[in-house]
Amino acid sequence: QSVLTQPPSASGTPGQRVTISCSGSSSNIGSHTVNWYQQLPGTAPKAIIYGNNQRPSGVPDRFSGSKSGTSASLAISGLQSEDEADYYCAAWDDSLNGYVFGTGTRVTVL
């Protein structure tokens, strides 16, 4: 059972902005940076945000991340059909002494 909570689904039409929330606690998000991964169907996950708001090379600037207290969010602006995927937040957890992933959010482009 994951300690980071995300909404199970989110959707939008092409060009819209979609936001995904990630709720944690003081032992994970409250103490460490948050990362976001995108998993396209049938493929391995890929980091799209690290260190709360940094994009790895090659990730479009349509993806942005933020953190406040024990919560974080991922925003996808200018939604495109290729953004249809599962998205996971993640962070280190001091209480568990391990890395924890969020429950995952499936983004659908209508």
Place this chain on the structure above:
Amino acid sequence: EVQLVESGGDLVQPGGSLRLSCAVSGFTFSSYVMSWVRQAPGKGLEWVSDISGSGGSTNYAGSVKGRFTISRDKSTNTLYLQMNSLGADDTAGYYCARRGLGQAYYFDYWGQGTLVTVS
């Protein structure tokens, strides 16, 4: 080019053992923390274990502690996961992943995964 290639996944009976391998190339293996992450069919991601660049420090998820052992061989640039006392809950695709350098704990490269079925 950074590459991570897992192997060793198989069908195994409950209570059995299996060893997964992850052959890496394209970077200095000993400079990076490496991890295993698994994903049960149709489910989310679960971090399993990590190991320091030297191999001297390891961490495990509570669900596998005492049953799984992570290790690495710098002479062959290979990461391993020895899995014992396997149960149905261990059925999953297992990915090896490289932790990026710097303070942020995130995985910058992933393998394609290898499937373990316990039945």
